[in-house]
Amino acid sequence: MSRVRILVSETNITKAGQVKHFQIKLSKHAFKIVGIETDVFAKSHLTKDGTIQDTTGGIPRATVNNNNNTAGKLKLQSMEKENIFFSDWVKASVFYEEFKQPKAFEIHSGLKDIRGKTAPKKVDVPVESTIINAVYVDTIGKFHKQDISYTLKVFVWIETNDNQNGVTFEFLNNEKETTEK
């Protein structure tokens, strides 16, 4: 029986404009990639106007201007697909204040935000080799002309051959809602 599992891959970005190549190892039971999600955990202190403070503590909850909220661009490549199968901007995240607002949309890269609820971006990539290549380029550091440290997380949703009972995540059955704006 097939079921969907999630893999988490993390990489650290420390320099402005850094280009990082990394590989994501898939499970040997995987036979299809069905979704991609991304997230950013900031290590530098980001303030309201988008500047960075290196001192610790005393930083109010930040609301970085959404225009400056793009952390970088991620591209993924698999042996089983020609060229790049996923290419999208990675947002530094939906900022909490906006998440709470009525129009908390167009936020996470790779995600369709349904009335404040998120879902992965659907892809359909068969898996034979268990490695996918990823290239990430930082833009937020370049924009601010400062080195900003953060952890980039890539969540890969894969379909696997497992003996466990299947788990069907919401986005897999809900094409209409995930594309709704």
Add this chain to the structure above:
Amino acid sequence: MLKYYSKQFDVQITEARKTVKKTFEVDKSVKTIYGVCILSNRDDLTYYRGSFRLEINKDEIYPEGYSTKKIMSSENVEPNKRCFFIGKISISNGLITFEYTDSEDGRTVFAPYIVSLSVDGERESEI
């Protein structure tokens, strides 16, 4: 007769950059779990700082490091749709293992908070 079941399991986060793991036993009358959601008394801290791992009956549903914000719903979501549906999982007399990790995020300052894992399902009832 099966009836709607919903319960919240609380985890207290008292220290920054720590992982808290708790296992909860689900009542034997509960037959299936079909939805999960994360709530908190400090939504902002949970939103920015949290990642978690969730296991139901030793079957990993969300892996370690999965961001909490991905299964939080804002107030704009209709109340009956706030849970994230995971399909029906049989759980009679089962265990839910919830592992929450607080990590530093440059947009927040740590303060103790409570994270609740809310699960929706069906329980058997004679009434």
